[in-house]
Each structure stands twice: as structure tokens, then as C-alpha cells.
Amino acid sequence: MIAAEEGHRKQRRAGWIRFWPLLAAAAAVTVVFALDLHRLLSFEALAAHRGTLLAWVEAHGPLAAGAFVLTYAAATALSLPGGTVLTLAGGFLFGIPAGTACSVIGGTLGAVAVFLAARTALGGALRRRAGPSLDRFAEGFRRDAFSYLLVLRLVPLFPFWLVNLVPAFLGVRLGTYAAATAIGIVPGTLAFASAGAGLGTVFEAGETPDAGILLRPGVLLPLLGLAALALVPILYRRLKAGRSAP
Template identity: 55%
Template sequence: MPPDTPSPRPGWTRLWPLGLILAALGLAYALGLQRYLSFEALAEHRAALAAFVAARPVAAPLLYVLLYVAVVAFSLPGGAVMTLAGGFLFGPWLGAAAAVLGATLGACALFLAARHALAETLAHRAGPLMAKLREGLARDGFWYLLSLRLLPVVPFWLANLAPALAGMPLAPYAGATFLGIIPATVVFAGIGAGLGQVIEAGGRPDLSVILSPGILLPLVGLAALSLLGAWWRRRRGGR
């Protein structure tokens, strides 16, 4: 091998981003940090959180976005609580915007880590099947992922990892994630904006409202439209 040719890196060296995420996830569970991503913790510390936001109106939303990035990137449970907290602390619109930004950035971080660690290895081992899947995702992946994001019944972590392992490009992944999570996030942030009254009454927010026909059917319709867009692109490409 010529002296100026870089030697190939061992396969295990590509795993460090995913290993870092798994180590952070294990540490978070060991320290019990997941307990703070619960409705009970939000209800218990609501006064202190509201006072912090009032005292630091600029730093508080930025800190919230960073925390949301960490929750999504490390696949910690509590994304729904984080979105509720955003609406409760910052109002429905600013809370929804901060949640969408944090969730998108966190999803992109997890996507890049998984793709760097595993996508190339899977591509070599899967052969023609993975190559065909990569081609399809490169062409229509935006529309397929958008339909998954629009439906709140699809686990968020699964929709983060599957496109990365299949070799989907980052730009359509980020765009589909950003646009696809907006509707459900706005609904959850709106619920969170009225959370103070629910907590004072000693109740819990009814998150099943997202599955009610008035909310779910429009989301299903949007998902169907995104799949229609993929079909139309494929039809035109066939022509």
C-alpha cells in the first residue's frame, strides 16, 4: 500500500458514537434520571420550573431544547412529558416550536450515530436487497418517513433508527422529521398549556385525545397524502 494511502479503519472503531449513546443511556438509568421525565415529577416541580422560566426567559427555552435533544438522542422515555412541559412552561406555540426543534435535532443526532456505526456494515452484508432499499429511500424516503412521523402510533425511536440503518440521506430525513412531528407536537403542547389547571385539580392529562377521531383521522389523511406523493413520484419516474 502506498505510504500516502490511509489504512482502512477497523470495523469496531465505527461503533464509538453508538457506544457513547448506549453508555449515556445506561448511566441515565443507573442514576434514575428517567424518574424526572414523568408527569409526577413535572407536577411536583412545576412551581420551581415556572419561576426559573420567569427569571430567565431567554435561557430557559434554549436549555429546554438542549434537554429535549438529549432525551431523543439517548432514546430516553418521556418525550410526551417533555412536550407537555414545553406547552406548560412556554405556552402552546413557543412550547411546540421548541419541542419540534429539540426533537428534530435529537433525532438527527441518533440517526447520524446509527448510520456511522452500522449502516455501512449492514449494506455490505445485506447485498442487493439493501442496495434496492437504499435506492428506494433515496428516491421516496422523504414521503414514506413523513407518513410515519405523522402517525403518533409509530414509536419515535424506531422511526429514527430504521432509516439510518437503511442508508437514507440526512437531508430528507431531517425534513420529513421536522414536518411530520409538527401536528402531534402542537396537540400535545396545547394540552400542556392547560396543565396547570389539571395539576391543581389533582388529575392527569388525557393523552388519549391524540387517538380520538377528531385528531387521528386528519393525521391519517395527511399520512395518506404523503404516500400519494411517493406514488406520484414513482409513476412519473416510470414514465
């Protein structure tokens, strides 16, 4: 009897422990908004402090790039608004190649943190509650997870935070998730970093950059084309399976 009660207590403690990443994230978000730190991730803040930021980047180089990556990762992990501003800032502060690389690394690290937290805290419980219906869907998604995730990352119609969470609930492997995320966000990040590289002119004119750059036909259509290419392996396997079926 005592052994059974001790076992139940250990299970309850283990149950609470798996929620610590989400609790820590919730506490961090509360602190960020309580101190108005989220206002620093705005175009107005970037415009106001651009001289200081440029001087700091010039003086510290790799250290500044590392700080930017960590800031981007934290903002992504906490699902804070401001990802667009950060990507523009990357192009403005570091140039197009380095700004794109820093944003991709930071965005991928933050997305992986969300994925691991959600999988640890909720993934198994959600799959058990959903039952066979989710299992069948998850199995199909996992079979072509890389291609599906690549499409979700390429097409700018799906909220980034949502795409961070869903694969965790469907049992996608970490390596597949990280690779598809890193590759899939490159085109959009490159577009924003390119726009960010020209922010000096925008600042001088007192204007606001176009945050809808990904919806321009010249940007959106190539992204949709890449998404269609990402679906080709799935269609090929489906056709091959259909032909081989009796």
C-alpha cells in the same frame, strides 16, 4: 509484511472508532438509569416541581428555552421514555407556539443525532451484509424518502426511535431526513403542547393528562389525512411511470 500488518491495525482502529457514538450513548443511558435521572421525565416530577420550573422560565426566558431544547434533544438521542411528558411540559412552561417550537427543535436535533450515530456505526455494515435485497428496497425508499418519512412521522403508530434508525440503514440523505422529521412531528407536537398549556387545571384537580391524545378521532383522523396527502407525490410518480412504460 510489516506494512500490511500496520494497515490491518489501522483498519481495526478505524472500525472501533466508528462505534464510539453508540458506545457513548450506551454509557450515558447507563448513567441516567443508575442515578434514576429518567424519573425526572415523568408527569409526577413535573407536577411536583411545576412552581420552581415556572419561576425559572419567567426569570431566565431564552436560557430556559435553550435548556429545555437541549434536554429534549438528549432524551430523544438516548431514546429515553418521557417524550410525551416533555412535550406537555413545553406547552405548560412556554405556551403553545413557543412550546411547540422548542419541542420540534429538540426532537429534530435528537433524532438527527441518532441517525448520524447509527449511520456511522452500522449503516454501511448492515447494507453489505443484507446484500442486493436491501439495496433494491433502499433504492426505492431513497427515491421517495421525504414522502415516506413524512408519513412515518405523521402517523403515531410507529415508534419514534425506530423511525430514527431505519433511514440511517437505508442511506437516506441527512438533509431529507432532518426536513421530513422537523415537518412531520409538528402536528403531533402541537396537539401535545396544546394539551400541556392546560395542565394548570389538571394539576389543581389532581388528575393525570391524557397521554393518548393522538389516538382521539379528532386528532388522529387529520393526521391520517396529512399522511395520505404525503403519499400523493409517490402515487403520482408511479402512475406516470406506468403510463410511460411500453
